[in-house]
Amino acid sequence: MGEKLQVAIVGLGLVGASAGLALRRFQDRVYVIGHDRNPEVAGRARKMGAVDRTEWNLINTVRSADRVILALPLNEIHDTLEAIAGELKTGCVIVDTADVKKPVMAWARELLPDDTYFVGGHPIVVADEATLDAARADLFDQKMFCLTPDLRTNDTAVRLAADVAEALGARPYFLDAEEHDGLVAAVEHLPAIAAAALLSLLTTSSGWGDLRKVAGGQFFASTLLSAADGQAAMDGPFANREIVALWLDRLIGELSAWREQLLNGEEEAVVAQVDRGLAAGRSWLLAQARGNWDDQAPAVDMPTAGSSMRDMMFGRLGRMPERPRRR
Missing domain, CATH: 3.40.50.720 (NAD(P)-binding Rossmann-like Domain)
Structure with missing residues (x-):
């Protein structure tokens, strides 16, 4: 050598x-x-x-x-x-x-x-x-x-x-390290918990036998976990659980607000929120693919x-x- x-x-x-x-x-x-x-x-x-x-x-x-x-x-x-x-x-x-x-x-x-x-x-x-x-x-x-x-x-x-x-x-x-773990709690661990919870909710439902027949691309995308198994998926959230719990509280509040808007028929407001989210998501994906974060200063x-x-x-x-x- x-x-x-x-x-x-x-x-x-x-x-x-x-x-x-x-x-x-x-x-x-x-x-x-x-x-x-x-x-x-x-x-x-x-x-x-x-x-x-x-x-x-x-x-x-x-x-x-x-x-x-x-x-x-x-x-x-x-x-x-x-x-x-x-x-x-x-x-x-x-x-x-x-x-x-x-x-x-x-x-x-x-x-x-x-x-x-x-x-x-x-x-x-x-x-x-x-x-x-x-x-x-x-x-x-x-x-x-x-x-x-x-x-x-x-x-x-x-x-x-x-x-x-x-x-x-x-x-x-x-x-x-503390700043890192706070950021990752929001963009890695919270999505993992949300996907796992949705997957658990639906697959343990008494109607799963019928639900699975019509589950398609949206179900796949919404329940996709990047980890190979449950242990790997949950190691991070549990090690970071105090911060993840705070983000879960915010997510629960957000879901409650969306529930009320849905029941109240506030379609225009919800569509606008979805469009803003989609635009931000597309911008993120493009920047992530290019590795171009010039609008952000080093931490x-x-x-x-x-x-x-x-x-x-x-x-x-x-x-x-x-x-x-x-x-």
Whole structure:
């Protein structure tokens, strides 16, 4: 492998495999090792070229890594950090991809040694399904990659984590963990709860046998969950439950208002609200696809890596930084 930068990806689903495929752009300079608890998934990721090789043993996966990407469900991160904490190289940079950041940041501070770097991460991507089959090299291109350093995070860690995001093709977006979790509660966890509740209401109804026969595109769109199973779908909302509950209260109030407008025959007002929502939704989808959020300022005024991505992959990240200060 020579002087290749070694990147370990733990978790080879949609995000992990897409990260590996993105890093293939630098395959002459970067060597990617992958691990997944499901050997079949690991083998498929290797076959599709997402990793150079796979390791069935977690410790062997990360022991020599310069960078570690934890592309894992929230409920697997604590135990994984605990398992790898004593095996990481000095100066190793660890970034996770979970959609809740406060608990992850706390676990990292508790478990990881002082001679490693950790910055919470959360790539904002849209995919038809959250499976390995949907993985692609351009999944992160021009998409926001949230990074949540705090006041204890070493400056070098912030720079290196931003470089990792840029290497995947993403745009680093800095904000603190509490702000991140508050935003995600509204646009990720609330929709998940709403979709799951609607799905539960209808499929447990005594009339489901007939309802399912006429359920079509609107039912599909309204009950679509991006997670592969219930545990993955609800990990985030439960970890973030206090803020999610506040948004649920607002949703319940909104539904009550719409109910009254419906019963009162206020069709014109409701149609206008729907049209405004559709226009805002189309604008969001276009901006999300293009990665163009020029009308919004960065959440936190932090230095970005700018044009340093290639320096990172081929130069700066290849050099051992100074020993980190306490996170």
